[in-house]
Amino acid sequence: ATQTTAETVLRVIPHADLKNLDPIWTTAYISRNHGYLIYDTLFAMDENFAPQPQMVEDWTTSEDGLTWTFNLRAGLKWHDGAPVTAADCVASLERWGKRDGMGQQLFGVIDSLTASDEDTIVMKLTEPYGLVLESIGKISSNVPFMMPARVAATDPFEQIEDYTGSGPFVFQKDEWVPGSTVVYTKFEDYVPRSEPPSAAAGGKVAKVDKVVWTYFPDQTTALNALMAGEIDFFESPSNDLMPILEANPDVTAEINDPLGNIGFARFNHLLPPFDDVAVRRAALMAMKQEDYLAGAVGDQKFWKTCYSVFPCGTPLANDVGSDIMSSGDLEAAKAALAATDYDGTPVVIMQPTDIPLLSAFSLVTAENLRNIGMTVEVQAMDWSTLTSRRAKRDPVADGGWNMFHTWWIGADVIDPMAIAFSGNPEKGWFGWPTDAELETARSAYAKASSLEEKQEIGRKVQERLWAIGASGELGQFFVPVAYRNNVKGLIKSPVQFFWNMSVE
Amino acid sequence: MTDTNQDQLMSDSVLSQREDPGVLSMMLNNRAIFWGGSLLLLFALIAIFGPLFTADPAALNPIKRLKPPSVEIWFGSDFLGRDIFARVIYGGRISLVVGIAVAVIAVIIGLFLGLVAGYVRALDAVIMRVMDGLMSIPAILLAIALISLSGATLSTVVIAIVIPEIPRVVRLVRAVVLTVREEPYVEAAIAAGTRLPLIMVRHILPNTIAPLIVQATYVCASAMLTESILGFLGAGIPPEIPSWGNIMSEGRTYFQISPWIIFFPGIALALTVLAVNIVGDGLRDTLDPRIARKM
Amino acid sequence: MSEGKAKPVLEINGLTVRLPEGADREFAIEDVTLSVSEGEIVCIVGESGSGKSVTAFTVMGLIPKKDLTPVAGEVLLQGEDLLKKTDRQMRAMRGENMAMVFQEPMTALNPVMRVGDQIAELLEIHTNMSGTARKKRVIDAMKDVSLPDPNKMYLSYPHQLSGGQRQRIMIAMALALEPRLLIADEPTTALDVTTQAEVLELIKDIQRRHGMGVMFITHDFGVVADIADRVVVMQNGKIVEQGTRDEIIAAPKHPYTKMLIGSVPSLTPPAHSHPETDDAALKTHGLNMVYGRHGFLQKGRLVHAAQDVELVVRRGETLGVVGESGSGKSTVARCIVRLIDPTSGDIDIEGVNIATMPERELRAFRQQIQIVFQDPYRSLNPRRTVGQSIVEGPMNYGLGADEARVRAEELMRVVGLAPEALDRFPHQFSGGQRQRVCIARALAMEPKVLIADEAVSALDVSVQAQVLRLLRDVRERYDLAMLFITHDLRVAAQICDRIMVMQHGVVVEEGRTEEVYANPQHPYTQSLLAAAPGRDVDFAQLV
Amino acid sequence: MYFYILKRILSTIPVMIIVALFVFLMLRLAPGDPAAVIAGDYATAEDVERIREQLGLNEPIPVQMYKWVAQLASGDLGTAIFSKLPVTTLIGQRLEPTLLLALSTITFTVLVAVPLGTLAAYKAGSWVDRFVMLFSVAGFSVPVFVLGYVLIYLLSMQLKILPVQGYKSPFEHGFIEFFRHIILPTLTLSVIYIALIARMTRASVQEVLQEDYVRTARAKGQSEFKILLRHALRNAAVPIVTVIGLGIALMIGGVVVTESVFNIPGLGRLVLDAVLARDYPVIQGLILFFSFVYILINLLIDLSYTLFDPRIRY
Ligand SMILES: Nc1ncnc2c1ncn2[C@@H]1O[C@H](COP(=O)(O)OP(=O)(O)OP(=O)(O)O)[C@@H](O)[C@H]1O
Ligand SMILES: Nc1ncnc2c1ncn2[C@@H]1O[C@H](COP(=O)(O)OP(=O)(O)OP(=O)(O)O)[C@@H](O)[C@H]1O
Ligand SMILES: [Mg+2]
Numbered sequence A: 001a002t003q004t005t006a007e008t009v010l011r012v013i014p015h016a017d018l019k020n021l022d023p024i025w026t027t028a029y030i031s032r033n034h035g036y037l038i039y040d041t042l043f044a045m046d047e048n049f050a051p052q053p054q055m056v057e058d059w060t061t062s063e064d065g066l067t068w069t070f071n072l073r074a075g076l077k078w079h080d081g082a083p084v085t086a087a088d089c090v091a092s093l094e095r096w097g098k099r100d101g102m103g104q105q106l107f108g109v110i111d112s113l114t115a116s117d118e119d120t121i122v123m124k125l126t127e128p129y130g131l132v133l134e135s136i137g138k139i140s141s142n143v144p145f146m147m148p149a150r151v152a153a154t155d156p157f158e159q160i161e162d163y164t165g166s167g168p169f170v171f172q173k174d175e176w177v178p179g180s181t182v183v184y185t186k187f188e189d190y191v192p193r194s195e196p197p198s199a200a201a202g203g204k205v206a207k208v209d210k211v212v213w214t215y216f217p218d219q220t221t222a223l224n225a226l227m228a229g230e231i232d233f234f235e236s237p238s239n240d241l242m243p244i245l246e247a248n249p250d251v252t253a254e255i256n257d258p259l260g261n262i263g264f265a266r267f268n269h270l271l272p273p274f275d276d277v278a279v280r281r282a283a284l285m286a287m288k289q290e291d292y293l294a295g296a297v298g299d300q301k302f303w304k305t306c307y308s309v310f311p312c313g314t315p316l317a318n319d320v321g322s323d324i325m326s327s328g329d330l331e332a333a334k335a336a337l338a339a340t341d342y343d344g345t346p347v348v349i350m351q352p353t354d355i356p357l358l359s360a361f362s363l364v365t366a367e368n369l370r371n372i373g374m375t376v377e378v379q380a381m382d383w384s385t386l387t388s389r390r391a392k393r394d395p396v397a398d399g400g401w402n403m404f405h406t407w408w409i410g411a412d413v414i415d416p417m418a419i420a421f422s423g424n425p426e427k428g429w430f431g432w433p434t435d436a437e438l439e440t441a442r443s444a445y446a447k448a449s450s451l452e453e454k455q456e457i458g459r460k461v462q463e464r465l466w467a468i469g470a471s472g473e474l475g476q477f478f479v480p481v482a483y484r485n486n487v488k489g490l491i492k493s494p495v496q497f498f499w500n501m502s503v504e
Numbered sequence B: 001m002t003d004t005n006q007d008q009l010m011s012d013s014v015l016s017q018r019e020d021p022g023v024l025s026m027m028l029n030n031r032a033i034f035w036g037g038s039l040l041l042l043f044a045l046i047a048i049f050g051p052l053f054t055a056d057p058a059a060l061n062p063i064k065r066l067k068p069p070s071v072e073i074w075f076g077s078d079f080l081g082r083d084i085f086a087r088v089i090y091g092g093r094i095s096l097v098v099g100i101a102v103a104v105i106a107v108i109i110g111l112f113l114g115l116v117a118g119y120v121r122a123l124d125a126v127i128m129r130v131m132d133g134l135m136s137i138p139a140i141l142l143a144i145a146l147i148s149l150s151g152a153t154l155s156t157v158v159i160a161i162v163i164p165e166i167p168r169v170v171r172l173v174r175a176v177v178l179t180v181r182e183e184p185y186v187e188a189a190i191a192a193g194t195r196l197p198l199i200m201v202r203h204i205l206p207n208t209i210a211p212l213i214v215q216a217t218y219v220c221a222s223a224m225l226t227e228s229i230l231g232f233l234g235a236g237i238p239p240e241i242p243s244w245g246n247i248m249s250e251g252r253t254y255f256q257i258s259p260w261i262i263f264f265p266g267i268a269l270a271l272t273v274l275a276v277n278i279v280g281d282g283l284r285d286t287l288d289p290r291i292a293r294k295m
Numbered sequence C: 001m002s003e004g005k006a007k008p009v010l011e012i013n014g015l016t017v018r019l020p021e022g023a024d025r026e027f028a029i030e031d032v033t034l035s036v037s038e039g040e041i042v043c044i045v046g047e048s049g050s051g052k053s054v055t056a057f058t059v060m061g062l063i064p065k066k067d068l069t070p071v072a073g074e075v076l077l078q079g080e081d082l083l084k085k086t087d088r089q090m091r092a093m094r095g096e097n098m099a100m101v102f103q104e105p106m107t108a109l110n111p112v113m114r115v116g117d118q119i120a121e122l123l124e125i126h127t128n129m130s131g132t133a134r135k136k137r138v139i140d141a142m143k144d145v146s147l148p149d150p151n152k153m154y155l156s157y158p159h160q161l162s163g164g165q166r167q168r169i170m171i172a173m174a175l176a177l178e179p180r181l182l183i184a185d186e187p188t189t190a191l192d193v194t195t196q197a198e199v200l201e202l203i204k205d206i207q208r209r210h211g212m213g214v215m216f217i218t219h220d221f222g223v224v225a226d227i228a229d230r231v232v233v234m235q236n237g238k239i240v241e242q243g244t245r246d247e248i249i250a251a252p253k254h255p256y257t258k259m260l261i262g263s264v265p266s267l268t269p270p271a272h273s274h275p276e277t278d279d280a281a282l283k284t285h286g287l288n289m290v291y292g293r294h295g296f297l298q299k300g301r302l303v304h305a306a307q308d309v310e311l312v313v314r315r316g317e318t319l320g321v322v323g324e325s326g327s328g329k330s331t332v333a334r335c336i337v338r339l340i341d342p343t344s345g346d347i348d349i350e351g352v353n354i355a356t357m358p359e360r361e362l363r364a365f366r367q368q369i370q371i372v373f374q375d376p377y378r379s380l381n382p383r384r385t386v387g388q389s390i391v392e393g394p395m396n397y398g399l400g401a402d403e404a405r406v407r408a409e410e411l412m413r414v415v416g417l418a419p420e421a422l423d424r425f426p427h428q429f430s431g432g433q434r435q436r437v438c439i440a441r442a443l444a445m446e447p448k449v450l451i452a453d454e455a456v457s458a459l460d461v462s463v464q465a466q467v468l469r470l471l472r473d474v475r476e477r478y479d480l481a482m483l484f485i486t487h488d489l490r491v492a493a494q495i496c497d498r499i500m501v502m503q504h505g506v507v508v509e510e511g512r513t514e515e516v517y518a519n520p521q522h523p524y525t526q527s528l529l530a531a532a533p534g535r536d537v538d539f540a541q542l543v
Numbered sequence D: 001m002y003f004y005i006l007k008r009i010l011s012t013i014p015v016m017i018i019v020a021l022f023v024f025l026m027l028r029l030a031p032g033d034p035a036a037v038i039a040g041d042y043a044t045a046e047d048v049e050r051i052r053e054q055l056g057l058n059e060p061i062p063v064q065m066y067k068w069v070a071q072l073a074s075g076d077l078g079t080a081i082f083s084k085l086p087v088t089t090l091i092g093q094r095l096e097p098t099l100l101l102a103l104s105t106i107t108f109t110v111l112v113a114v115p116l117g118t119l120a121a122y123k124a125g126s127w128v129d130r131f132v133m134l135f136s137v138a139g140f141s142v143p144v145f146v147l148g149y150v151l152i153y154l155l156s157m158q159l160k161i162l163p164v165q166g167y168k169s170p171f172e173h174g175f176i177e178f179f180r181h182i183i184l185p186t187l188t189l190s191v192i193y194i195a196l197i198a199r200m201t202r203a204s205v206q207e208v209l210q211e212d213y214v215r216t217a218r219a220k221g222q223s224e225f226k227i228l229l230r231h232a233l234r235n236a237a238v239p240i241v242t243v244i245g246l247g248i249a250l251m252i253g254g255v256v257v258t259e260s261v262f263n264i265p266g267l268g269r270l271v272l273d274a275v276l277a278r279d280y281p282v283i284q285g286l287i288l289f290f291s292f293v294y295i296l297i298n299l300l301i302d303l304s305y306t307l308f309d310p311r312i313r314y
């Protein structure tokens, strides 16, 4: 194809294959990243984790804190040319509120949400709520992306089939090859904010004509493609490839997400032996973060031990109760286990062999638990089997489980609202810890307004989490990005954004 | 009737020289079988007794991860600091077990179905259509699907590899049965009132043994390869049990920085499969089951 | 046509060809000296393995060099020693100076090439004719061998031709370049008698017209009698005797030649005694067999292999079934033994109809009818000792192992083999001996009816004579009813009391052997008898 | 002939039904469920349940099967659970790379393996024969992915003469680009296939060389080369072509691996991804598709026999 002006293309290896195009329906990070390319948000989090207006021009809060009024920026357009209206945003928020955890919390206190005119959204609350902006400016899944009202009308449990957004890029459905390629082109009519970009906030200026995601299932091939110049940007190269990348003068490799990921070992609180808090705590004592991080991540450049349940380096990070893991005393762990009623019941660990990091975590845990005298059975499966099996509350004999491992991106566990910290077995996350005290502390957080208050609640929540041995925190690790030196304008953020990036 | 005795004596002297040389000595005289067999025997001995002398293949040592081969760690270490040498030696057990188990099971099931299909007209069509169906599904896909759907354990891997191998054995056995059942000596046995099961065991089954032995070696070789490919694609033996396939699979990411993780199990696998194939070829030439070659 | 007058085309002097190590004997042929003159047909005869083919292939330079090496002697074709030629020179001479016709016309022609092109290939190799000239020449050559409609036949594939036509194509190919020497290695053995007669006539005719020398290999003395000028007799790789046809056939000198000629059955039936009992052991009535499925969606090609066959065999009597290949002889036999289920009709054994009896009830009657097959190499399970094969049947019917063994030993003596040989495997016996074992196996069942389906066709004449005698002896000894199937009219003449002639599944004539031979009624029978080779020469009566 | 074709096509129906039932039951009876995968990390058990309901996975298996078969009968392979695209569209998107990779592999294989096998048969027992046989045994013994990595390492990373990965459509990027990208995957995929076909060629040419008509050709004075070309190869063609057909199943297996090593967006990758994600309609559709292709190719091959052998008539 001949073109009058050379088209600039950013060729990207995304961290995963884009399977779903509905970032409200799924929580997959890849769908979220896709969402950021084609959708815009009312508010967005800046690099200090503070919500900033994005589609919103200005907003007011009533004295009693119950009425919030948001005015949209002028000139916002959907990709099909229609103007973005307040009604579209209301519909989008409502759909999101049915899927997202924080959204559900927020809608729990919303009395009414209406569009008072083309550009104005009015939100009335039943009681004051401290996290309104944090919720609608949420940076990670599910991000309240704005969609046209006709799209937002889709049942929240069904996927959308119209991919019109108002973000800086346009999704090219015809060029989409699931499992391989996704193509986005610059949205010429997008009006960025004038502020400089700061994480998700600030001006989203598309500096390339096209962004092409090509998924590589094989890390080695991906690495080779980047080094051979067939690709510009490699979103999540394995840490172990760093020496090669660093040795290559044409390529820059760096850590882009300041919060990194948090390794997470999850007990099933419903089944023996981990239905006994003493056994859980004994197990935690045996789990040394260094083993996990060195074993699974490798080079120490890419990891830090962190015994706070909130990512180290974020406002709520603290060290209450964390000595249970940080002391790392094997003999004490053995003694602690001996003091329990543990009867040798085998611990079934689900090992997702298609995810090397988690596979390694599983093996390290197995070894640690065996070291203190537990019987361990590692069951290998792929991640999708794991995801369906972990939802089972049945006994092990009927397909239940005792432990699995995963990680959260730092931004997902930044405050007590995170579902990872739930203490309500009905609505909580897999593993189902039960602790009313924890739940009380968590719900207080939504109403806290000052940072001190929030930090206090954070400490309380953490104290409970360690006390009940909810899960193992396996430390903080950082996944680098790698790109050819001609790529400029990367935004430091827990989420990968593609605006502001240019290819020279 | 006097002249008949003379005829008998005449040819007796000629014939007595033509003693059956014996399959065993023929096999030993075949260079391919000898060398392939020796190599295989060596690998088998290493696999059986080797793990007694090596380090623990599962011992983690994060400090020593991704170390290149050296005097202490002969084959280097992997991303969890495990000793590749110990893992490769141990992995040999798994590969051989998978290879042999698949070969034995496929041959037993295939033999049974093949005999039935070859002799029972009514079931022939049904069995062969099912076999056609199984054969038309690419083996690797079927195995991946079966394993990732039903969970990866040694036994599911063996089952998943066995299923697509069965049709080949069935076709082979059936072809032998269809040829042999037309042989005059089988018809003579029928005319002599021998019952069907006896005919099968006495006159037909022995003819399938030579081609089956040959086929079994090929099945064994291909099963070991399939296991490694499944392991490589992440759908093989669970990584807690080292097998050549999953060692390589885990080393996939590190191919550029630590090629030894793939290199050593790769060599071990290629050599073992080569040895099995060489033995198979040698057996084929010795036993010359023409049908096997045509399969 | 005596020696010396005509110029020799081929002279073989003291030719010796070594066999590979571990073979039965050291030399395939040893010190072979013979010559073929222009306009002369020299027949080489001898039993299987006597070295006939090796001699022919050495001349053509077609012996596998890995296995067979000429170690002494010379082969002179028109005075030039072929053993000294290079491969390239030999290639140039093959097809041009000497040509060969093989035994099996079906396999000797490339099945995937048009027959015309196969002849044209020869011209392409040795001449630089244009394509059209070649085609014309091929058509001429095909006319020369009296092939019908050569233009059309040029485009045919071998499988679309009959056996005789294929052999004519081979001959046309051999003669296209008018070589001086034609070698024919058993060119008619695979053909029906009537076709054989035509092809022999053709070879003689062409040889006369072109005046070439012909080396004709055969083991059939009838054929020798019909066409040979001179005869060379070989045994175990050596020439034991040679001379003109009349010398060899009428007055053989060497004991081996005498034995061979003495074994050739005469076409004149001996006087048979006919037991005029009505004691029918086996009777068929309206027996029909149709091959081919008529399944769903397919009409199928149906072969009516036996049509309303009626036959009766009495105790102590041999009924011969003759007819050309495919006439349905084996089909009738296999129906009677119930190896296949007849489409319709009755098969009466001692008054019981077993034609449609289910296998369970049939078992009781199986014992009554036993069969001996043609191929002695495939009739015995190679993995079981002959003893095991013989006792299998009796033990199926409840005989104890020891008694069965005693019976087997007894039968081994009856068929002229040593009882100790029971523990040997089939491959340790010769073809003739195996056929004896098969007869013993059939007798072990103490049957009433014995069917011999081409039981002697695969054997050399001398062995054939022995087995025939054995069959006749056991028939008398056990008072058997025998159904003897053959396509060899000489054999049938000697052993059968009555004869039944089949054509296309239909019995066209039936009667006492002497009467049928002396006065055939049906035209088909007449043509069969007329085509039998060597009918002018009188051979031995089987006494 | 047409009757035969019709009959053969009809006879594939029961086979396809068997494959369909087998695949369907295998998927439904195995653990793992797409709803949980879709729901993602934050979903609660209730969410998963809702999604199951949505996807119709809660219905009894016979009902699901009935629906699926009814759908199949109307030529519809269903819609992917994740991408919401019709399975036929997905196959359409991915068909070209796989098809061209397969074609180039078969072409290359035949060009290499048939002459090699013929030569080995002609020179049976010589060092050429030993070499070819050793190669073909070795070709059977090296795992595809190891070979792929080694080739990438040598030709792309060290010598830098070929691209590392990817697929370029000849229709969009021109033939040269296509060719440069397809060479390595083709080489990788070919090795095992060459081994198979060279072996078969050797065996069947060797058998044909024993035939009487080869002796006839020699008796005519034909040269050995032309005997091989005119008489031996054509007669050996049927078994060789048969193995090419049977090898298709083997190749499809290799395609899955090759495509993931070389990052080719083809059908092999599609099915692998679908299995990992439990995208039932895609797995079902693809396995059916593959087995249909296999059956079809083997039908075509059976029909092609008539080209090689005039004795075969349907
Ligand atoms: N290629 C060969 N390798 C080894 N031995 C051979 C070979 N060809 C022939 N012989 C042996 O040479 C001897 C003579 O064989 P030849 O084929 O000439 O017999 P023949 O007289 O033609 O027999 P027939 O009537 O059965 O055709 C036999 O003992 C045979 O086994
Ligand atoms: N199993 C079969 N299926 C179909 N047709 C058959 C079958 N067996 C024999 N025929 C056909 O039946 C006809 C008679 O065959 P049969 O074997 O009885 O002939 P034959 O007289 O014994 O010939 P030969 O002298 O060659 O042994 C032939 O046309 C043959 O092709
Ligand atoms: Mg001969």
Ligand SMILES: [Mg+2]
Residues within 6 Å of the ligand: C329, C330, C331, C454
């Ligand atoms: Mg017959």
